[in-house]
Amino acid sequence: MLESELHDLSDDADYAASQQQGSASMMLRSDSIKQNSPRDGAEVVFTKENVAIHPTQFASERISGRLKLIKQSSALFMTWIPYKGHSTEARLSDNERNLYTIRAVPFTEIRSIRRHTPALGWQYIIVVLSSGLAYPPLYFYSGGVKEFLATIKQHVLLVRSEEDANVFLVNDFQNTLQRTLSSLELPRAVPLACGPSNMSVDESILNENQERADNDVNNGSSSVTHFHGRPRQKVDPARDISIQVLEKFSLVTKFARETTSQLFRENQINGFSERRTPIQTNIDHPRRSSHVEEKTSDESCLALDSQEFDNLSLVWGKPRQPPLGSEEWIIFLDSEGRVTDSEALRKRVFYGGLDHELRNEVWGLLLGYYPYDSTYAEREFLKSIKKSEYENIKNQWQSISSAQAKRFTKFRERKGLIEKDVVRTDRSLPFYEGDDNPNVNILRDILLTYSFYNFDLGYCQGMSDLLSPILFVMDDESEAFWCFVALMERLGPNFNRDQNGMHSQLFALSKLVELLDSPLHNYFKQRDCLNYFFCFRWILIQFKREFEYEKTMRLWEVLWTHYPSEHLHLYLCVAILKRYRGKIVGEGMDFDTLLKFINELSGHIDLDATLRDAEALCICAGENGAARIPPGTPPSLPIDDGSVYAQQDEIL
Amino acid sequence: MSYAYLFKYIIIGDTGVGKSCLLLQFTDKRFQPVHDLTIGVEFGARMITIDNKPIKLQIWDTAGQESFRSITRSYYRGAAGALLVYDITRRETFNHLASWLEDARQHANANMTIMLIGNKCDLAHRRAVSTEEGEQFAKEHGLIFMEASAKTAQNVEEAFIKTAATIYKKIQDGVFDVSNESYGIKVGYGGIPGPSGGRDGPSAAAGGCCS
Numbered sequence: 001m002l003e004s005e006l007h008d009l010s011d012d013a014d015y016a017a018s019q020q021q022g023s024a025s026m027m028l029r030s031d032s033i034k035q036n037s038p039r040d041g042a043e044v045v046f047t048k049e050n051v052a053i054h055p056t057q058f059a060s061e062r063i064s065g066r067l068k069l070i071k072q073s074s075a076l077f078m079t080w081i082p083y084k085g086h087s088t089e090a091r092l093s094d095n096e097r098n099l100y101t102i103r104a105v106p107f108t109e110i111r112s113i114r115r116h117t118p119a120l121g122w123q124y125i126i127v128v129l130s131s132g133l134a135y136p137p138l139y140f141y142s143g144g145v146k147e148f149l150a151t152i153k154q155h156v157l158l159v160r161s162e163e164d165a166n167v168f169l170v171n172d173f174q175n176t177l178q179r180t181l182s183s184l185e186l187p188r189a190v191p192l193a194c195g196p197s198n199m200s201v202d203e204s205i206l207n208e209n210q211e212r213a214d215n216d217v218n219n220g221s222s223s224v225t226h227f228h229g230r231p232r233q234k235v236d237p238a239r240d241i242s243i244q245v246l247e248k249f250s251l252v253t254k255f256a257r258e259t260t261s262q263l264f265r266e267n268q269i270n271g272f273s274e275r276r277t278p279i280q281t282n283i284d285h286p287r288r289s290s291h292v293e294e295k296t297s298d299e300s301c302l303a304l305d306s307q308e309f310d311n312l313s314l315v316w317g318k319p320r321q322p323p324l325g326s327e328e329w330i331i332f333l334d335s336e337g338r339v340t341d342s343e344a345l346r347k348r349v350f351y352g353g354l355d356h357e358l359r360n361e362v363w364g365l366l367l368g369y370y371p372y373d374s375t376y377a378e379r380e381f382l383k384s385i386k387k388s389e390y391e392n393i394k395n396q397w398q399s400i401s402s403a404q405a406k407r408f409t410k411f412r413e414r415k416g417l418i419e420k421d422v423v424r425t426d427r428s429l430p431f432y433e434g435d436d437n438p439n440v441n442i443l444r445d446i447l448l449t450y451s452f453y454n455f456d457l458g459y460c461q462g463m464s465d466l467l468s469p470i471l472f473v474m475d476d477e478s479e480a481f482w483c484f485v486a487l488m489e490r491l492g493p494n495f496n497r498d499q500n501g502m503h504s505q506l507f508a509l510s511k512l513v514e515l516l517d518s519p520l521h522n523y524f525k526q527r528d529c530l531n532y533f534f535c536f537r538w539i540l541i542q543f544k545r546e547f548e549y550e551k552t553m554r555l556w557e558v559l560w561t562h563y564p565s566e567h568l569h570l571y572l573c574v575a576i577l578k579r580y581r582g583k584i585v586g587e588g589m590d591f592d593t594l595l596k597f598i599n600e601l602s603g604h605i606d607l608d609a610t611l612r613d614a615e616a617l618c619i620c621a622g623e624n625g626a627a628r629i630p631p632g633t634p635p636s637l638p639i640d641d642g643s644v645y646a647q648q649d650e651i652l
Numbered sequence: 653m654s655y656a657y658l659f660k661y662i663i664i665g666d667t668g669v670g671k672s673c674l675l676l677q678f679t680d681k682r683f684q685p686v687h688d689l690t691i692g693v694e695f696g697a698r699m700i701t702i703d704n705k706p707i708k709l710q711i712w713d714t715a716g717q718e719s720f721r722s723i724t725r726s727y728y729r730g731a732a733g734a735l736l737v738y739d740i741t742r743r744e745t746f747n748h749l750a751s752w753l754e755d756a757r758q759h760a761n762a763n764m765t766i767m768l769i770g771n772k773c774d775l776a777h778r779r780a781v782s783t784e785e786g787e788q789f790a791k792e793h794g795l796i797f798m799e800a801s802a803k804t805a806q807n808v809e810e811a812f813i814k815t816a817a818t819i820y821k822k823i824q825d826g827v828f829d830v831s832n833e834s835y836g837i838k839v840g841y842g843g844i845p846g847p848s849g850g851r852d853g854p855s856a857a858a859g860g861c862c863s
Contacts, residue, residue, distance in 0.1 A: 420668040424689040461717045462691055497719050533726050537692040596695050
């Protein structure tokens, strides 16, 4: 990578210089201002050398770098770029280095900064984002935390937390209304995903400045056409940024795992559970920053306390995008119709869903019926092959004579059950309404054919709910059948006679609530509600009965991306329960009342807000969350080679 | 609206016997042949009057398919009454009564009042189970019995109310400790406090207005 080579030179020299200069960074700072401000309207207002992170628990394995504050227009940004090539970091790959790099995070996105002054060792800070997530501690090997904070204070509103003198809240308005408005405006102020074009420009300028500053300091000559190795040719700059943000999240988890597991164990031994606060019913508390910092610093994501997530759900600002439309869809395809970057597609669908007219084309891909790398022609071919295959299977039951059926109880029972159920499935929709509706008959034929295709599983109630939108979207019997088959590869265990698929998901859900909302978990425990049967319908048919039809289709395509987790639906459950925890606990709901309450939430759940909460919870729970979900839990594919974990890696 | 007592009912029986239709006929007085099949459980509620006392029935309508039995069992907890429904036009739904009853006996409290309902009696021409067989089964198992039609509303009101009257009588006879909610009975305003002395008292009436 060209850029890396350049960095090699500049950073080595930088590093050497900084070694000699020690804390003389203020000089560099003024230099930077002089060099940059007249040119671009962006200025570096603070630079600090020898700011390091400790990716492992050994200080000797630190990654050192340069911390900067950059001002552009009225916005303040923070960057931290690791040096390249120093001996202590020899074992780090470029990838790792890139992973840890903090590129121009705007202060509108930062909630607070916590300062730590250990009795032994170096002073460090922890920067907590509005999302509730934190960067790993930044150790100031050459001092300068005070100047850092003082500089910030000159440019953005920085106030000391009332609860903890070492916590500095960024843009924390005392007035509740202002505070609420501020957090509401975050998505617009932080053009992470909603304003791709703006972000792209700002980011490039900032990165350019970064490059220039680096090179100028060393009198190096270079072009400024590269941006820290991030490919720019992609159509959706917001996507790149999202990737970067996600990298950070994974970084937090990685960091948490590597550096704090020991601490965590110690804490456990020392009875850290006592530190947990008692049941807290006030979910409307907008911020409780000190809790967040305390946790991120001490236990990070390992011992997630519910308060963090309350805050998270309220300040989480990652906005949903408009659905993917035809024009944008074309960009994901090569000239022959292959999806060139399936992960990018999945991510795009995750954040916005699909325009309805695209569903017919994209659902088959999301469900795994069509391979992403298939061409238009290959898909057409597959379609025709599969059509005749479908007809063959269908013929198996169609050819059963009435005389044979008389001696085939199982068949008669299944057929009877399916016939009873298809006339009780979404009949209020125009697509299925009225007497002798042909689509109802197709629904029946597909289900009966499926019960022959998968004779062991057969038919179970709930399947018609899953099939209905698929048939509505595919509007073709064979295509709907095969998409349904693909879905059932994952959700089939929901309908096992012994309900083991459901039980494993309900179990995983209880584990996730335990992790993400211990007061609620304790409440359910105390009320003997840990079987989570009140979430049964949610899980069995993927929230189909909780949302109107269009919203259900939106949710499904989002879930089918398996981004950022195969089990996002479980985090969705957690998100909804969390949202109503105050009411559940406050009213002292018992199992019956709770079941009724949850049932009656149907039609009253805000899908977008819940998805955002679920995403935040999923990302923050990270590997700890994934670890609570036993391998093979639907909709994971059945375990055959332990590839469940590979899936995780692929995601992050 | 305040109530003297709140009874929890559960409706059980094979899929497609008309459980949801019976509930809808009772709570909304209408027959809706086109409705979504029940996944998990649905709820209904209605006030009735017995012995001049307002009684609220909170009714749980369950999914009938065999696969969901393990979930359905958790709904029995704290039910004061059960409507066990079969379809008089489908013999197999009658044949399965014993297994439903076994579930109920095992997972509900012993004093739960069970009403056996032979539904769809409007379809007499397709009858597959005679009234006598239904009566016989009820008698053998100590159940109250009625044939009803959710479509014509015949005996629907009666079935729910007769069950409630039976429960009410059990309270009068002191069979239940009504202060113990595991019997599926909550005491509201004007109800007779249990032997242990009306824990909820009149104040519970406030909770009575929300279904």
